[in-house]
Amino acid sequence: MSLTLRESIGTILLALACFQAGCQNKPERESTPLLAEAGSGESNASPAASQNPYKEVAKNLLERTVFETAGPSGTQIEIRDVFVAPGTKVENVSLPGPAVLRVVTGEGSATIAGKSQELGMGTAVTLPQDTSCALESRGIMPLVLRAHIVIPQ
Amino acid sequence: MKFAAMAKALAVLAAACAAGGCAHRNWETFRHDQERSGNQKKGSALSDPAKVGSLNVAWTFSPSGAQGFYSSPIVHDDKVYIGNGNGYFYALDEKTGAVLWQYPTGTALTSTFNCNPSSYGIASAAGFARVKGKEAVIFGAPDLSSAPHLGDGHLFAVDAENGTLLWESPTIARVTGTGFNDFHEQIGYSAPLILHDRVYIGVGDHCDNPIQNGRVVAVHLHDGSIDRGFNYSSTSTRGGGIWNSPAGWEDVFVTTGNTRNGNPSQPAVNHGLSMLRLDKDTGAIKWQHQPVPYDMDDDPDWSAGAVVMDTSCGRLVTSQQKDGWAWSSDAHTGGVKWAFPTGPWATSGFHPVDGTVHGDTDYKRPGASWGDVYVAVVGGLDTTTNLTAGYTQLHALNVCAPENRRVRWIKDVPHTSGFAGYPLGPPTVTRGIVYVGTVEGHLVVLADPQVAPPAGWRCSDPSVATPICAILGSLGSVIRLVPDPAVLNDIALPGATAIFGEPVLVGDHVIVADQGGKVFMLKTN
Numbered sequence: 001m002s003l004t005l006r007e008s009i010g011t012i013l014l015a016l017a018c019f020q021a022g023c024q025n026k027p028e029r030e031s032t033p034l035l036a037e038a039g040s041g042e043s044n045a046s047p048a049a050s051q052n053p054y055k056e057v058a059k060n061l062l063e064r065t066v067f068e069t070a071g072p073s074g075t076q077i078e079i080r081d082v083f084v085a086p087g088t089k090v091e092n093v094s095l096p097g098p099a100v101l102r103v104v105t106g107e108g109s110a111t112i113a114g115k116s117q118e119l120g121m122g123t124a125v126t127l128p129q130d131t132s133c134a135l136e137s138r139g140i141m142p143l144v145l146r147a148h149i150v151i152p153q
Numbered sequence: 154m155k156f157a158a159m160a161k162a163l164a165v166l167a168a169a170c171a172a173g174g175c176a177h178r179n180w181e182t183f184r185h186d187q188e189r190s191g192n193q194k195k196g197s198a199l200s201d202p203a204k205v206g207s208l209n210v211a212w213t214f215s216p217s218g219a220q221g222f223y224s225s226p227i228v229h230d231d232k233v234y235i236g237n238g239n240g241y242f243y244a245l246d247e248k249t250g251a252v253l254w255q256y257p258t259g260t261a262l263t264s265t266f267n268c269n270p271s272s273y274g275i276a277s278a279a280g281f282a283r284v285k286g287k288e289a290v291i292f293g294a295p296d297l298s299s300a301p302h303l304g305d306g307h308l309f310a311v312d313a314e315n316g317t318l319l320w321e322s323p324t325i326a327r328v329t330g331t332g333f334n335d336f337h338e339q340i341g342y343s344a345p346l347i348l349h350d351r352v353y354i355g356v357g358d359h360c361d362n363p364i365q366n367g368r369v370v371a372v373h374l375h376d377g378s379i380d381r382g383f384n385y386s387s388t389s390t391r392g393g394g395i396w397n398s399p400a401g402w403e404d405v406f407v408t409t410g411n412t413r414n415g416n417p418s419q420p421a422v423n424h425g426l427s428m429l430r431l432d433k434d435t436g437a438i439k440w441q442h443q444p445v446p447y448d449m450d451d452d453p454d455w456s457a458g459a460v461v462m463d464t465s466c467g468r469l470v471t472s473q474q475k476d477g478w479a480w481s482s483d484a485h486t487g488g489v490k491w492a493f494p495t496g497p498w499a500t501s502g503f504h505p506v507d508g509t510v511h512g513d514t515d516y517k518r519p520g521a522s523w524g525d526v527y528v529a530v531v532g533g534l535d536t537t538t539n540l541t542a543g544y545t546q547l548h549a550l551n552v553c554a555p556e557n558r559r560v561r562w563i564k565d566v567p568h569t570s571g572f573a574g575y576p577l578g579p580p581t582v583t584r585g586i587v588y589v590g591t592v593e594g595h596l597v598v599l600a601d602p603q604v605a606p607p608a609g610w611r612c613s614d615p616s617v618a619t620p621i622c623a624i625l626g627s628l629g630s631v632i633r634l635v636p637d638p639a640v641l642n643d644i645a646l647p648g649a650t651a652i653f654g655e656p657v658l659v660g661d662h663v664i665v666a667d668q669g670g671k672v673f674m675l676k677t678n
Contacts, residue, residue, distance in 0.1 A: 029463055030194065030584070032524030034551055034558055035602050038610050038623070038634035045619040046609030046637030048565045051542070053618040062621065066538070081538050083617075086630030104508060104537045105496070121497055122508035140557050140630045141495065142614070144538055 060085040061093060061135075066146075074153035082145045084108065084137040094132040097151040101125050105144035108136040119143065180228045180657045183278035183344035184519060185581070187401035188461035191521030191655060193583040198661035198677040200584035202605040205598050205641045207678040208663065212250035213647065216243060219670025223276040223342065225579075225654030226664045226672065227290070229313060233664055234290045235672060236275025239263075242292060242309075244316060247662065250674060254316030256309070264295035264304020264328060264339070268360035270653070270668075271341035271396075278344040278398070278654070280352070281313065284320070285375060288313040291347065293325070293340030293354050303328040306340035308354060308372055320377035325370045326356045338365045344398035346405065348433060350374045351383070353405050355395025363415025367393035367424075369407055369431060385436035386422075391415055393425030397458030397519065400470075402484065404439060405431040408455030408472050412447060419447040426450060428459055428472060428482060440487025444480065444502045445511045456517035457529070464525045466490075466553035471520065476511040477532020477543055479520075481552050493548075494534050495556050495631075509537060515544055518579040521587070525553045526561055526601070528580050528587055533563065534631055535616040542615055545569035545576045547589065549601065549638075557629050560613040562602060562636045567643055568593035578665075579655040586641065590652025590665050596675065598642040607636035646673050 054062035062083040071077040075097075082101065084090050101110070102124040110117050110125045111134040117125055125145075127133055129152070137143035184191045198204040220238025227234050232253060233245040240261025244253040266272040277293035284291075290313050295304035306326025310319040326338035343355035351371045358365035367387035371380040385407075387393020392412030400406040412425030427443040445453055453476035461484060462469045468484035479493040492499040496507075503509050520529025527550045532543045549561040568591045569576040578590035585601035612622030613635045625632050646652075650669035657664040663675040 028194065029465070030524035032526045032551075032585075032601075032603065034554055035561060035636060042610050042623060042634060044609045046607070046611040048563070048609075048611045048615075048619075048637050050539075050616050050618065052539070052616070054616055054621070056621050060625065062617065062625075064616070085625045086632055087628075102508060105494075105535075107497075122504075122506045141534075142630070142632060146538065 054081070054083050058090060060088040061090045071150060076151040078149045078151055080147045080149060082135070082147055084135045084143040086137055086140055086142050089134060089136040091134045092132045093135050095127060095147055095149050097149045098129040099127045099147045099149040101127060101145040101147045103143070104146045106137055106139060106141040108138045108143040110135055178228070178660050179230070180659050181281035182227060182347065183225055183280070183398050184579070184655065187346060187348060189398060189400040189458055189519060190460060191519065191579060191581040192523050193581070193658040196584055199658050199663065200586050202586065202600050202641055204677050205586060208598070208642050208644060208675045209678065210647060211674045211676045214245055214250040214672040215670050216241060220273050221270060221653070221668035221670055222666035222672065223270045223273065223653050223668070224278040226657050226666060227279050227281060228657055228659045228664060229281045229288070232313065233672065234279050234313070235666060236277065236279065236292055236294065237670060238273035238276070240274035240294070242275055242311065244313070245672065247674070250672070256311050256316045256318070260297065262294035262296055264297070264359070266304065266337065266339070266359035272339060272359050276342050277340050280345040280347045282347045282374060284310050287319065289319050291345050291352055293343060293345060295339070296321070299324055301329060303330070306338065306356070308345060308352060308377060310377060322372045322377040323379055325354060328359070333363060336365065342397060343395055346399040346401045347374065348401040348405065351380060351433070353399045355397060355399055355407060357394035357396045357410065361414060364392050364394055364411065366391045367395045367409050369395060369399060369405065369436060371436070383434065383436040385431050387424045388412055388420040389422035390420040392420065392423070393427070396454055396456050400459045400461050402461040402468065404433045406459040406461060406470050407431065408457065408459050410454035411450050411452045413450040414452060423447060426453065426455065426474070428455065428470060428480065430484070430487060442480065442482050442487055442489060444478070444492070444498060445474070445476070446502065448505050449503055449511050451510070451512040453511040453513070457519040460520055460522050460527065462522045462527065462552060464553050466525070469552055471522070471527050471552060473516050473520065473529055473531045474511070475514050475516050477514060477516045477536040477540065479527070479529065479531045479550065490552070491556065491559065493531065493550055493559055494536060510540065514540055515574055517575065518577065521580045521582045523582045523585060525551060527552050528582060530577050534560070534614040539616055546615065547577070547580060547587065547599070557631050557633070559631070560635050562607070562638050563611060563613070563615060564599055564638050566591060566597050567640065568595040568597065575651065575653055578652045581656050581658055583658050588656040588658060588663060590654070590656055592651040594646050594649025594652060594667055596644045596646060596656060596663065596665060597640060599638045600641050602636040602638060605639050605641065608639045609637050610634040611637045644675065649673065
């Protein structure tokens, strides 16, 4: 089977167009839609594990110890991360000793002895001994405070 | 009849090419293209989840007197091109690993400095171009033959076919001594950006002590002479070194290093710790994004270069600093699109009172882009409380998504023991299959869940255990379950040490080099 001149020219033009498309490495935008969310009750947990994961101490409240050492006069010094789930408020947060808590992630407020204080990155609050507080996390990020605690003998 | 036969032959050739038969055989610059995407868009066995499990080592190459490979290979027309820390640049047969030529044949391209891996021999990956009608490979390297014979940095264009020198640029990175006020600039890891009729290269320094003034230099592609009409310096004194490879799209995009080390006070002009768009003709700054102010500069260089992304939400420039924060800006205006993790800094930068830390940590390798996805080693949502946790992970970030959907997936990459600088090399990607080299000499292949089912689910905040994550958080927060991608292959490269460079993806072959001085070619069965 042979091609006519017109067919041949057409074929060549088509071939050149295809060649351009295929060989020029012309960047075409690739489609990467958001992945489906996990279903409710998703049970296929990955084996990935944090070296020092938080532990749940109350609903929407997580904590983990990041450092501890002996302090003066028989005290114990502990550095603890206190994590309040985004968009939640946790009442009656207590620590084992007086503490200074500094915000390291997120924003919200702390209410101590009836007084409320706004919390943002870098701000700090003092929690006296045997006192509890309420912590509120606002926004889409968790509120995480790094607590420096002096634990009495 | 002859004409018709030619037409038929052309049609067959075109069909093969249109199906991806030729362009994907090449990887012609560091990170594949001018945008530094690290992305092989053409499909092949490497983008088929069912086939990558058969990847095996086909050949290895180690040069005589090998030092580490701190540069990455490039590939053009079945030839692999790569420079070694021993100061020689090699062309290899991509099918066999046989040496086709080396440059130079005499004295190696080295400097008098060896205080950092970037100082050894050739750390600059090459770029491929046509020079005076010839196919050429262009790379940066020190040259002891140039006065004062301490190894100042030059660009070299070498005939890709036979290794003969086409041109050598004048001095680009000056080395005059080791004193405080001497120059000890270097090209180091910077790979040339070949854009239109110029070659752009970044200048950093040998080993700081003290840091040098970062610069971008442009030379003319046809003869290597310096384009005096293009000028960019990072500061009015010292700082803002370019430790990475400029990216190109309409203009030139760079990221810069720290400024405070060696300066008694902030220089009057300070473009350090910045992502910048430079006019391709003049070097003038079109926009600058500098999230970490001078007062908080504890050396969080932008070690990773800029990646220009063509996304469904516009043209973005994305990268991350050594401190772990990733940033994405509008390529046209420089306006910040997002920061990861997010916070008040996303709109106003960091402030000394915000408690964040910006030091010499190890989020250093460039990321890969795939559609609206950026894959990189970055600090995670927990970076303010667990600074180093992200070193051994890959994060995939949805660059166009709302903040609460930024994290697409997270992977703890196997065989990444220790926190020694570079647990992972720069990832590369082809159609959702991600390739990355590890500090233990493994090549690990992952599948985005769009192309293969994940291994399971984990929390978007790596410090939160999966079961708690599943019940935590309110609707719309960043705390949620995200996929943990499946590992499709995990190959212990024989005798390999840490992998610093990128896995290059060409056809059904992967080419990757290690710090022990070996190049590996793997192919699917």
